[in-house]
Amino acid sequence: MPLPPFIITVEQKIQLLNCLGRVRKSQHGKPFQRPVRELWPEIAEAYAEKVDQPIDLLTIEMNVWGDWYNNLGELKPHFDRLYNNSVTFNGFNHPISNRAHIIRRRMFAFIDALEEQAERDATGSTFTRSMKKSTGPSEKEEKEDARSREGCHNLQRLICVSERYRLDSLTAICMDALTQLYKTHHLSPSAPSILYIYSHTSVGSKLRLYVSRSLAHAIMNKSPNDGGIGGVETDWIWDVMKENNELGIDVLAELRGKDGMKVTKAEDAFPCEYHWHGEGDICTAKLY
Numbered sequence: 001m002p003l004p005p006f007i008i009t010v011e012q013k014i015q016l017l018n019c020l021g022r023v024r025k026s027q028h029g030k031p032f033q034r035p036v037r038e039l040w041p042e043i044a045e046a047y048a049e050k051v052d053q054p055i056d057l058l059t060i061e062m063n064v065w066g067d068w069y070n071n072l073g074e075l076k077p078h079f080d081r082l083y084n085n086s087v088t089f090n091g092f093n094h095p096i097s098n099r100a101h102i103i104r105r106r107m108f109a110f111i112d113a114l115e116e117q118a119e120r121d122a123t124g125s126t127f128t129r130s131m132k133k134s135t136g137p138s139e140k141e142e143k144e145d146a147r148s149r150e151g152c153h154n155l156q157r158l159i160c161v162s163e164r165y166r167l168d169s170l171t172a173i174c175m176d177a178l179t180q181l182y183k184t185h186h187l188s189p190s191a192p193s194i195l196y197i198y199s200h201t202s203v204g205s206k207l208r209l210y211v212s213r214s215l216a217h218a219i220m221n222k223s224p225n226d227g228g229i230g231g232v233e234t235d236w237i238w239d240v241m242k243e244n245n246e247l248g249i250d251v252l253a254e255l256r257g258k259d260g261m262k263v264t265k266a267e268d269a270f271p272c273e274y275h276w277h278g279e280g281d282i283c284t285a286k287l288y
Contacts, residue, residue, distance in 0.1 A: 008072060086099075195245070217263045
């Protein structure tokens, strides 16, 4: 009887992100590093007419970061699409399509290796299985983690709206709730949520302040156990900062003058730093 699809573990996620980062920067990955509209804006319109569902390596990487794939097998259709889109637009024998074919083959082999290792672990000794059951997250814990992440996403979207319309009291209350949620469940903003926040807020946003501090802490405190980025290479942070100048400016502002010293966690800051009120004014969030 075949085993059910395996969920993506933290260790597999780290391996996937590191592998995707290397592939994206390789010679084969250059034509697929980012969406076509960003790499070649001059052909974006023609590309959109031929390709209904575009995909690129950065988008796949962001999806892995945001836990959008339920299991390893769900990544494969996106690499199929990467190749098929290139054949549709460039042709079967085009050099770019050949690169897409190599990427697909390489990533399929990598995913297969991860799945085979997971199957070996699952069908190992009774002791191994019992250890995995006792040390791994339970179904209840996984559901709670999913609810926490969904709560974070909902709060982020609400804060984006409240800041836009300067509903300062609502922003303060939601920022307090978001900070507490991150701290209680040991979470940090994911790459997709960071991109969403910076595209839906403006300069000076309190939500941007929290995000930039989280990234600064991740850069300066790279450790799986300190709430940083879990041992994942920091390359993606620099890539996103290059893409979004305002994010880069905010993160560098948080890093300025640290000289290698550790950056305080965003959730450990004084709560009113994420509120819209003057120094010495009554904090409306504390009235609720």
